[in-house]
Amino acid sequence: MSRNVKEALVYLVPSIVLFLVFFYWPLIQNIYLSFFSWNMVSPTMKYVGFKNFAEILSSPELIKIMINTVFYVGFMLILIFVLPYFYSYILGHLIKKWSNFYRSALFLPATLSLAVASILFLWIYNPLAGPINIILSMFDITSPRWFKENYLVIFAICSIVGWKFFGYNLIVMLAAMVAVPKEMIEAAKLENASNWVIFKKIILPMTSSTAIYVFTITVVFSLQHILVPVNMLTYGGPDQGSSNLVYIVYQYAFTFFQTGKAAAYAVITMFVYMAFLYVKNKYLEKKVYYEN
Amino acid sequence: MKLKKVLAAAMISLFATGAIVGCGGGEKKQADAGKKVQIEYWHVAAESFGGATVKELVKDFNAKNPGIEVVEKYNPDMYKGLTQNLQAAIASGKNPDVVQMGYSFLNYAAENFQSVNLNDAFAKAGDPKFLQDNFLPNVLELAQTEDGKQVGLPYSISVPVLYYNPEIFAAAGLTEAPKTWADVKSYAKIIKDKTGNMGFFMQEYADNWAQQAIIESNGGVMLKKVDGKVQAGFDTPEAAEAFQLMADMVKEGSGLHATNEEGFQAYLSGKLGMVCTTIGKRANFEKTAKFPVKVASFPEFEGKPVRVAAGGNFLMVFSKDAAKEKAACEFIKYLQSPEALVKWSTGTGYLPPRKGIAEDPKGFKKMAEENQNIQVALSLMPKAVKWASFPGANGLQAEQMLIDVRDVILSGEKPAAEALKETAKKVNDLL
Numbered sequence: 177m178s179r180n181v182k183e184a185l186v187y188l189v190p191s192i193v194l195f196l197v198f199f200y201w202p203l204i205q206n207i208y209l210s211f212f213s214w215n216m217v218s219p220t221m222k223y224v225g226f227k228n229f230a231e232i233l234s235s236p237e238l239i240k241i242m243i244n245t246v247f248y249v250g251f252m253l254i255l256i257f258v259l260p261y262f263y264s265y266i267l268g269h270l271i272k273k274w275s276n277f278y279r280s281a282l283f284l285p286a287t288l289s290l291a292v293a294s295i296l297f298l299w300i301y302n303p304l305a306g307p308i309n310i311i312l313s314m315f316d317i318t319s320p321r322w323f324k325e326n327y328l329v330i331f332a333i334c335s336i337v338g339w340k341f342f343g344y345n346l347i348v349m350l351a352a353m354v355a356v357p358k359e360m361i362e363a364a365k366l367e368n369a370s371n372w373v374i375f376k377k378i379i380l381p382m383t384s385s386t387a388i389y390v391f392t393i394t395v396v397f398s399l400q401h402i403l404v405p406v407n408m409l410t411y412g413g414p415d416q417g418s419s420n421l422v423y424i425v426y427q428y429a430f431t432f433f434q435t436g437k438a439a440a441y442a443v444i445t446m447f448v449y450m451a452f453l454y455v456k457n458k459y460l461e462k463k464v465y466y467e468n
Numbered sequence: 469m470k471l472k473k474v475l476a477a478a479m480i481s482l483f484a485t486g487a488i489v490g491c492g493g494g495e496k497k498q499a500d501a502g503k504k505v506q507i508e509y510w511h512v513a514a515e516s517f518g519g520a521t522v523k524e525l526v527k528d529f530n531a532k533n534p535g536i537e538v539v540e541k542y543n544p545d546m547y548k549g550l551t552q553n554l555q556a557a558i559a560s561g562k563n564p565d566v567v568q569m570g571y572s573f574l575n576y577a578a579e580n581f582q583s584v585n586l587n588d589a590f591a592k593a594g595d596p597k598f599l600q601d602n603f604l605p606n607v608l609e610l611a612q613t614e615d616g617k618q619v620g621l622p623y624s625i626s627v628p629v630l631y632y633n634p635e636i637f638a639a640a641g642l643t644e645a646p647k648t649w650a651d652v653k654s655y656a657k658i659i660k661d662k663t664g665n666m667g668f669f670m671q672e673y674a675d676n677w678a679q680q681a682i683i684e685s686n687g688g689v690m691l692k693k694v695d696g697k698v699q700a701g702f703d704t705p706e707a708a709e710a711f712q713l714m715a716d717m718v719k720e721g722s723g724l725h726a727t728n729e730e731g732f733q734a735y736l737s738g739k740l741g742m743v744c745t746t747i748g749k750r751a752n753f754e755k756t757a758k759f760p761v762k763v764a765s766f767p768e769f770e771g772k773p774v775r776v777a778a779g780g781n782f783l784m785v786f787s788k789d790a791a792k793e794k795a796a797c798e799f800i801k802y803l804q805s806p807e808a809l810v811k812w813s814t815g816t817g818y819l820p821p822r823k824g825i826a827e828d829p830k831g832f833k834k835m836a837e838e839n840q841n842i843q844v845a846l847s848l849m850p851k852a853v854k855w856a857s858f859p860g861a862n863g864l865q866a867e868q869m870l871i872d873v874r875d876v877i878l879s880g881e882k883p884a885a886e887a888l889k890e891t892a893k894k895v896n897d898l899l
Binding site: 298 | 548552556559576580581665666724725726727730733734737739740861862865871872873875876878879881
């Protein structure tokens with residue numbers, strides 16, 4: 177072994193150890209647990225083979241949860257990926273005045289905790305006493321039951337999480353927007369290119385590496401953020417209407433104390449994400465422009 | 469090279485700090501054990517739910533008992549959250565000593581946690597008849613399993629009652645509280661039509677406590693025993709009628725279907741006429757509302773006896789050595805003393821479980837005389853029955869199914885009879 181390799185290994189050891197202990201070991205443990213029926217305290221762990229998986233895969237619950245998950249991710253992509261993308265273009269290239277004010281104003285919610293935001297929105301959405309209802313009642317509209325209707329509840333919860341993370345993603349993408357060389361845009365303007373053409377032909381490709389980053393963290397982390405308002409406001413209700421692939425793992429593990437089934441759901445969730453990352457790497461990454 | 473040195477130095481100092489902190493912790497523990505018995509008390513009392521009272525009681529006890537130090541620990545998310553933490557604590561061998569446990573977790577706790585037998589513990593502590601002498605048999609029964617094992621000692625008792633807003637009642641021309649569920653329904657309609665406010669809301673916590681009361685008051689049951697096995701008992705016309713009554717109110721627009729907190733917010737801000745929820749909320753409601761909060765008894769179905777599930781909590785002991793066990797007994801005796809119970813009841817609204825305390829001039833009597841709402845709740849005590857606790861490893865999931873079907877029925881997705889039948893089948897498969 178050359179000296180260089182040895183030295184490199186020494187540098188790598190801390191992170192390899194951390195990864196093994198805190199990522200891969202729990203992962204293997206989790207797969208192991210998914211073959212048992214157990215509640216974490218009982219002295220007897222009953223081996224059940226693939227029964228946990230069979231039960232989950234044959235239940236109508238899984239279909240509902242998958243559909244919910246797709247809706248969650250869809251809403252989140254609109255709220256904290258597509259919208260901030262356009263906003264950052266406007267802020268970075270179209271608006272001349274007040275841009276610093278908008279930046280900080282839009283970033284402000286990102287500093288609040290999700291738990292606080294959840295309670296805040298519980299008031300805002302209150303169907304009898306909340307401000308939204310007051311506005312709706314001016315037009316003689318009865319407030320919908322935000323947290324008690326299928327799909328509507330998903331939107332309501334996404335709006336809480338979206339409100340908090342919008343500003344952060346905006347700042348990240350704004351950094352990419354302002355890094356686009358001004359000369360390029362000026363040159364295009366001399367050629368009489370419209371704002372739309374500039375956006376499509378210059379901005380979009382030049383910011384694609386940041387965009388794909390924000391896209392990926394939105395898909396991967398959103399469900400984890402969503403756990404907070406779901407666990408505080410709806411407990412997955414109404415009738416599993418706000419449950420999703422991440423919350424269901426939590427619910428089986430820590431509400432029903434069925435560790436085996438929770439572990440099986442976690443394995444399924446992992447495969448869903450692996451599929452997503454595979455598709456992303458295979459198709460999306462190719463269209464991305466990296467400067468270096 | 470410079471970077472390496474800095475890193476090495478940083479690592480050494482990190483290890484050194486770790487070692488010092490580690491030693492420090494060890495020494496402290498030993499020193500404490502030498503002079504005082506330290507026990508841990510786990511509770512679910514948030515600041516808005518008697519948290520200050522718990523702190524006050526613990527402080528008072530510690531001052532009066534120099535040999536014992538009680539450390540209180542708040543567990544968020546009610547008994548579910550507490551059970552989660554307890555699960556983890558027991559798995560790692562760091563048991564708390566005295567724990568508040570919810571009645572609906574009775575079976576789960578009895579089946580999964582090794583707790584101290586209270587009769588033995590009090591015998592060892594020199595007071596073998598503490599339980600029998602101070603608590604009525606039907607109260608002790610609330611914390612017993614089917615086979616009569618005393619899992620814990622009832623501490624807080626709550627019953628569902630009907631809160632109403634007298635100002636909304638007056639505006640709607642209603643002069644007295646509703647007595648039957650038919651009254652509730654017609655009152656809700658009158659309130660909606662005359663004042664534009666919402667009429668009625670029944671609590672939608674992540675449990676079936678209030679729903680059990682309305683089902684059983686209509687002659688239904690939650691669980692039944694078939695050939696020695698517990699099965700769902702709620703797929704009956706009585707249970708369906710009770711659920712349908714609430715769903716019809718929601719459909720008419722006079723009943724509210726929302727999350728629990730939304731319902732309470734609406735009531736407290738004067739937009740809702742009646743709320744059916746626990747007497748445990750009394751202190752908080754009376755303090756927060758801008759109108760005089762009034763409590764009526766749990767309504768009946770014409771000609772049928774009212775049966776309400778007792779809620780609240782009982783105390784379990786998990787101490788592992790004799791000294792701590794004895795200290796835990798002393799602490800429980802203090803918590804169950806008339807003076808401490810009055811404080812607890814004032815801070816939360818819970819009813820005291822101890823025999824004869826309602827007549828005790830030192831204790832509860834004065835308070836009950838001054839507050840009409842407490843008297844109403846006390847009159848429900850003889851009608852209290854055990855909170856249905858779903859047995860077995862899938863019990864908690866089975867209970868969730870009944871919570872889920874409540875949303876299905878109240879949102880009008882399916883009629884109650886059909887939805888309950890389907891759920892009963894699913895629950896039976898699980899049990």
